[in-house]
Amino acid sequence: MQHVLITGCSRGIGLAMVREWLGRGSAYIYATCRDPQTAHELTALAAQHPDSLTVIALDVVDQDSIAAAQKAVSALTAHLDIVVNNAGIYPKDDQSQRFGSLTPERMLDVFTTNSVAPLMVTQAFMPLLQHGTHPRLVMISSQVGSITNTRVSYAVAYRMSKTALNMATKILANEYGESGMIVVTTHPGHVATDMGGAGAPVSPQESAAGLVTLIERLKPEDNGHFYNYDGQELPW
Amino acid sequence: MQQILITGSNRGIGYAVTRELLEAGDVQIFAACRQPQHAPALQELARRFPAQVFPIELEVTDQQSIAAAVQEIQHHTDTLDVVINNAGIDPDGQSLQSITPALMLHVLEVNAVAPLMVARACLPLLKHSDLPRIIMISSEMASLELRTYGGSYGYCASKAALNMTVRGLAADQRDIVTVALDPGWVRTDMGGASATLAPEQSARGIVRVISGLSRSDSGRYLAWDGTEHPW
Numbered sequence: 001m002q003h004v005l006i007t008g009c010s011r012g013i014g015l016a017m018v019r020e021w022l023g024r025g026s027a028y029i030y031a032t033c034r035d036p037q038t039a040h041e042l043t044a045l046a047a048q049h050p051d052s053l054t055v056i057a058l059d060v061v062d063q064d065s066i067a068a069a070q071k072a073v074s075a076l077t078a079h080l081d082i083v084v085n086n087a088g089i090y091p092k093d094d095q096s097q098r099f100g101s102l103t104p105e106r107m108l109d110v111f112t113t114n115s116v117a118p119l120m121v122t123q124a125f126m127p128l129l130q131h132g133t134h135p136r137l138v139m140i141s142s143q144v145g146s147i148t149n150t151r152v153s154y155a156v157a158y159r160m161s162k163t164a165l166n167m168a169t170k171i172l173a174n175e176y177g178e179s180g181m182i183v184v185t186t187h188p189g190h191v192a193t194d195m196g197g198a199g200a201p202v203s204p205q206e207s208a209a210g211l212v213t214l215i216e217r218l219k220p221e222d223n224g225h226f227y228n229y230d231g232q233e234l235p236w
Numbered sequence: 237m238q239q240i241l242i243t244g245s246n247r248g249i250g251y252a253v254t255r256e257l258l259e260a261g262d263v264q265i266f267a268a269c270r271q272p273q274h275a276p277a278l279q280e281l282a283r284r285f286p287a288q289v290f291p292i293e294l295e296v297t298d299q300q301s302i303a304a305a306v307q308e309i310q311h312h313t314d315t316l317d318v319v320i321n322n323a324g325i326d327p328d329g330q331s332l333q334s335i336t337p338a339l340m341l342h343v344l345e346v347n348a349v350a351p352l353m354v355a356r357a358c359l360p361l362l363k364h365s366d367l368p369r370i371i372m373i374s375s376e377m378a379s380l381e382l383r384t385y386g387g388s389y390g391y392c393a394s395k396a397a398l399n400m401t402v403r404g405l406a407a408d409q410r411d412i413v414t415v416a417l418d419p420g421w422v423r424t425d426m427g428g429a430s431a432t433l434a435p436e437q438s439a440r441g442i443v444r445v446i447s448g449l450s451r452s453d454s455g456r457y458l459a460w461d462g463t464e465h466p467w
Binding site for chain 1: 297299332333335336337340341344345348349350352353356378379380381383384385386387388389392393394396397399400401403404405407408466467
C-alpha cells in the first residue's frame with residue numbers, strides 16, 4: 001500500500017483526489033487541510049475509512065504548522081511514496097488580478113501560497129519521501145503558468161506564481177531525479193470547484209481520476225515535465 | 237535623442253550598460269539606484285556628462301519611491317523611450333535545505349514584482365515615445381527548458397516569473413515592445429570572478445539588442461548576443 005500525502009484536502013481537487021484514491025483502495029492517505037474542524041466532508045470520509053485515511057492539520061503558509069504536520073506524519077509512518085502539493089489560491093480581487101490595479105502586497109500573497117509554500121512543504125517532507133518506494137512528488141500547478149501559452153495579461157500574479165512553482169519543480173526534478181524520484185508539475189484542468197467556478201468544464205471527479213491515473217503511471221522519463229490531467233504534455 | 241531609465245545603475249551590469257549607452261549615442265539616462273549619494277562611480281559619470289546622466293534615487297520595492305522617481309524624471313521630460321529593469325538580487329541560502337519563506341519571497345519581490353511595478357509606473361512616459369521599449373533583465377537561469385541542475389530555487393523561480401511578466405506586458409501594452417533579456421554570465425559582484433563575460437562585453441551586446449528591437453520582437457526572450465532562448 002502506497003503512502004500518499006496531499007495538501008488542501010478540505011474541498012475541490014484535493015478532496016476529489018482523496019475520494020479517488022479511497023475508491024481505488026490503493027493508498028493510505030495523509031490528507032491535510034488548514035482547519036480539520038471545519039472540513040466536514042473530509043473528516044466524515046476519515047470516519048468512514050479509518051484504515052486508509054488520516055486527516056492532518058496543515059496551514060501551508062505557516063512554518064510552525066508545517067513542522068507540526070511533519071512531526072504528526074512522521075509519528076505514523078517512516079516513509080511517504082507520493083506527495084501532492086495541491087493547496088493553492090486564486091484570488092479574484094482586482095488588486096491580485098488586473099494589471100492596472102495590481103499591488104505588490106496582493107501579488108506577494110499569491111506567491112506565498114502558490115510558489116513558496118509548496119517548496120516549504122517539500123522541504124519538510126523530502127526526508128520521508130526519500131525513504132519511499134518509487135517516490136513521486138507532484139505539484140498541482142496550472143496551464144496558465146505556461147509562459148509559452150500566455151497571450152493575455154489577466155491574472156498575471158496567479159500566472160507568475162504558477163510559473164515560479166513550475167521552475168521550482170523543474171529544479172527539484174533535476175536535483176532528486178538521479179536518485180530515482182519522479183517530480184512533475186501538472187495542470188488539473190479548468191475544474192468546477194470554488195476556485196474554478198461552477199461553470200468550469202471539468203468535474204472534480206474527472207480531474208482527480210485523471211491526476212491519480214497520471215501519478216500512478218509515472219515513469220522515470222516523465223521526471224521534470226509538465227502534464228495536463230489527461231496525460232498530455234504542456235509547454236513551459 | 238533617446239531617453240532611458242535604468243534601475244540598479246550604480247554597479248555591475250547596470251553601470252556598464254549606462255556607460256555603453258553614453259558611448260553609443262545621443263541619450264539622456266535616468267540612472268536609478270537605491271542610494272545615489274553612495275554611488276561614487278555613478279556620481280563621477282554624472283559629473284563628466286552633466287547633460288546626459290541624471291542619478292535618481294529609487295528603491296524598487298517601495299511604491300512611494302517609485303512614484304517619487306517618476307516624478308523626478310518628469311521634471312526633465314515627459315517621454316521615456318526605454319525602461320531597463322536591471323536591479324536584481326541573488327542572495328546566499330537558496331538550496332532546498334536552507335531556503336526560508338522570507339528569503340524566497342524577498343527574491344520574488346525584488347526580481348519579479350518590482351520590475352512590473354516600475355514598468356507600470358513608467359507607462360505614461362513611455363506612451364510619448366515613437367518606439368517605447370521595456371527591457372526586463374532576466375537570466376539564462378530563468379529558462380525552464382535550459383535549467384538542468386539543482387539549487388538557486390528563489391532566483392530561478394523569480395526570473396521565470398519575471399519572464400511571465402514580459403508575456404503579460406506584451407499582451408496588455410500592444411504599443412510597447414517588451415522583452416526579457418539575458419545579459420549572459422558576467423563578472424560582477426553577482427556573477428563572480430569566474431564568469432565568462434566582462435561587464436563591457438555584456439553591455440555592448442545588451443545595447444545592440446535594445447537598439448535593434450522592432451515591434452515584432454515584443455514578448456520574446458533574447459540573450460545579450462541576440463540569440464533567442466526557449467522559455
